[in-house]
């Protein structure tokens with residue numbers, strides 16, 4: 001397939017009421033703006049379609065239940081899951097990883113077991129593992145990075161042992177944009193009998209994902225980075241793993257039978273979805289998936305890759321700019337400017353109507369490894385174009401002039 005298409009080939013800014021003319025929104029890795037189709041689906045969900053799910057005997061609730069479960073089917077198809085019963089709706093990737101750590105980890109780890117993470121993980125894929133490791137007496141290892149900022153799978157292969165029970169890695173780095181060779185990571189994990197969890201937050205909005213082809217065991221992502229609503233996310237887990245896991249939250253909707261003598265639980269996914277779910281968020285997620293699928297993930301990937309290349313080429317020609325990450329980063333460019341704090345870069349760019357993220361990006365161990373407190377990060381979405389890159393580069397040139 002020819003992945004090299006002009007970044008002009010995809011310019012969907014008109015679909016996004018949140019992006020006024022002349023504003024370069026380059027913070028999609030934090031959260032994506034919402035297309036009209038998603039906003040309309042949410043408005044309908046809270047308007048003429050609104051009702052609860054799974055309980056109502058009246059028609060509106062029955063229809064809402066059908067729509068809710070249709071979204072689950074849609075998510076399953078979107079990520080190549082064999083069954084919709086393997087899709088658990090959660091608040092976001094953070095909640096999904098905490099669920100796996102507490103439930104799967106709480107049921108599986110023994111003292112002396114090991115968990116493999118990497119230097120570039122988001123805090124959401126570090127802290128939940130530290131919490132469960134502390135409780136269960138497990139230890140954490142950290143796979144290093146290659147020179148250009150990828151998880152070094154050769155090094156990881158040499159570190160993995162049969163004590164490792166879980167390998168949890170970012171599919172795409174939220175700072176460097178580097179893409180994991182997920183299939184190889186799965187083979188390495190399985191070779192020592194470990195499970196592989198992939199944090200797909202930055203992958204699902206930028207490239208096609210097929211969990212069956214990747215061979216992972218758990219896959220997590222957040223709806224709001226995929227042009228969908230906040231407060232909704234997805235945990236995919238292999239059926240046999242979910243079946244063996246205990247719930248971490250109890251309440252309505254997750255039970256089979258409740259008596260004061262004891263409670264039995266519903267099968268997955270209901271077992272992990274205690275309480276009234278984020279019904280409208282699930283509908284919005286469905287609309288978001290329809291939206292990106294209609295454009296095509298291959299086209300989105302090619303579009304963002306072209307914008308990354310243009311940005312990196314332009315910034316590399318400025319002496320004081322230091323770029324991080326590989327040249328084939330998926331939609332994300334992190335950099336620093338010598339002698340300028342990233343917050344100052346962000347503030348000056350904001351005056352130029354360019355919105356970027358400046359900070360540690362919830363990846364403090366990665367910042368320590370890179371030898372910085374923070375970076376500036378530009379990240380792209382379907383609404384960005386070459387004018388946005390030009391505005392960014394122009395703004396950076398102004399920053400370098402101001403700071404001499």
Ligand SMILES: Cc1ncc(COP(=O)(O)O)c(C=O)c1O
Pocket residue numbers: 029030091092093094095122124125170172173174199201202222362
């Ligand atoms: C790679 C990665 N993992 C996890 C998260 C956490 O996502 P959320 O805050 O939506 O749970 C993010 C969000 O920044 C991310 O980029």
